[in-house]
Amino acid sequence: MSIYLKELRIRNFKCFETLDIELKANLLLLGANNVGKTTLLEALELSLLTYKNVSKEMIFLNKNEILDNNKIAIIDILIEPEEKEFSDEWYDHFGAFVIEGEEKDGVGIRTILKYNDLKGEYELEKKAMNQWPKSDEVEQFIDYNKHPIRKELLDAIPVFYLDAKRDILTDMNNQYSYWGKLTGNIELAKEHVDDIEKSLKEIGQNIIDNSDILGYVTQKLNNVSKIMGTNNRSVEINPITQKIRDINKGMQIRISDEFSESFSIDNLGMGTRSWTTFLTLAAYIDLKEKEMKSKQKPFFPVLLLEEPESHLHPQAQRKIYQQMKDLKGQKFISTHSPIVAAQVQLEEILHVHKNGSSSRVSSINLDNLSQNEIRKIKEEVVKSRGDLLYANKVILCEGETEEQVLPVFYKHYFGHECFEAGINVIGVNGSGKYKPFLQISRDLGIEVFILSDGEEETIQEISKFYKQIFGEIGESLKDKNVVFLPNGADFENYLVNEGYKDELLDVIDNIEGKENFIETYIKRKHKTKGGRVETEEVCQKCKQHIYKNKIRDYSGEHGINSAIVDILHKKKTEYSAIIAHKIIERQDTTSIPLAIRDLFDRMNIKEETNEFNS
Incomplete structure (x- = not known):
């Protein structure tokens, strides 16, 4: 350029x-x-x-x-x-x-x-x-x-x-379209025009002469001279275009492949017709x-x-x-x-969004970012979770369990799907992966909220990312945007602690296909491993999920709670959405866990949803 x-x-x-x-x-x-x-x-x-x-x-x-x-x-x-x-x-x-x-x-x-x-x-x-x-x-x-x-x-x-x-079909009938401008002035030498038009006229007449129907219609149409009051008028049918200047009016685009005869583009879908216009x-x-x-x-x-x-x-x-x-x-x-x-460079993206009565435009700020940080934004957000780019608000959570249950709870609480209000729920797949999502949300003017596990190390890690992205933050901002699960719990432990044990046991029995499965599970673990169970943990050094054999005491009420959590941890994706649907069978919106209700209330969704629906 x-x-x-x-x-x-x-x-x-x-x-x-x-x-x-x-x-x-x-x-x-x-x-x-x-x-x-x-x-x-x-x-x-x-x-x-x-x-x-x-x-x-x-x-x-x-x-x-x-x-x-x-x-x-x-x-x-x-x-x-x-x-x-x-x-x-x-x-x-x-x-x-x-x-x-x-x-x-x-x-x-x-x-x-x-x-x-x-x-x-x-x-x-x-x-x-x-x-x-x-x-x-x-x-x-x-x-x-x-x-x-x-x-x-x-x-x-x-x-x-x-x-x-x-639509190319519309363009083919519009002299001002790009198709019309391309085909409306076919430049040929005059001698070629004369020869071609002579041939076109002969072909047209040949069609008339050999068609009983067209010949009969022409004869009848010539009666127009009686209506017009003159014998010098005649009517002719042109089965094909007679003039080069009009040849674009009868053009067709036909598509064929090695397996079939050609057919007109008006028999094809909007995808092909749209692409042809381009x-x-x-x-x-x-x-x-x-x-x-x-x-x-x-x-x-x-x-x-x-x-x-x-x-x-x-x-x-x-x-x-x-x-x-x-x-x-x-x-x-x-x-x-x-x-x-996902195919463009990050600096080529402009995000258009409403800000009060006026619209605003934001871009991704790549200043002071390392190549690795830019790569993470590109790979972990734009390519993998590109729907974030179209959200008005986003709820970030640590894993797939929360990602599946939050939309279910949202619909039960507000009466409509979260995507209807432009809200996305995204599991970032680990507490160490929040930063690129926070970065792109801030730069593009997308309001971001977090529902996080309550482990002390997780709290410190998220607070560190917040400070890096948003600068030094006060407690008011943190309180508004982030909800940590209480008592150092992850989501499964939180549900048990909050009194949803009956719902969890029903779901486990249903998935495993056996009534009182938890009792069978505890007996089997104690019998086969002498109380040792394989429990999922996260290595804080490499942030990878690993499994370790630990001695578990499954006796008493506490033991049952531990067994429930162990079972849920092993089949997160299988249990998550079903658990949410089971919980909302209580009907009342207060059946939704308190931490999640707290998150929804902080987002001021009710007021914005009314405006959205209007």
């Missing part, structure tokens, strides 16, 4: 009240629905168009604010060269609009959405800026270049927008580049691609992202696909 879009600033446009973004060669926009990803793409599009219909709905309003016709929206875009200065080609193209800077030259273009009193409607106004203002001076800035920005200037930086509703755009960009090169004009495309993974299976999603990367120009892609997100 000889140039690129360096920075975007937005004031009062749609859901963005104030936004400054540093742009990259490729950017991936992530976030839940209705948070502003499409709006961001629209702002980029408007910054490079000389005309588009706009309306009052594009002006940002705070809650209960009444629109004043004097309120405007501003979109500023900064274009910079790859090197310190523009190449001769681009310098000649931008001319008087070039801002010469100490570090780099640039071109600043302002787009204003304003109300026109005479027309009674909103319109776009484009101005070149004589300097790039500081962020807090954007709305007061008035130092504009005296020369108007003409369409020819922006033709060299065309913007291509491919929305999520794309490939059509790629072909159009290649042709435009050749055209501009032949005219010795600069060319730098900007691509705005909305959910390119729509209707595609996982393997196809990986392929299409690689094809997008290979396209020329600067790419801005919105996606709901963790598969696509």
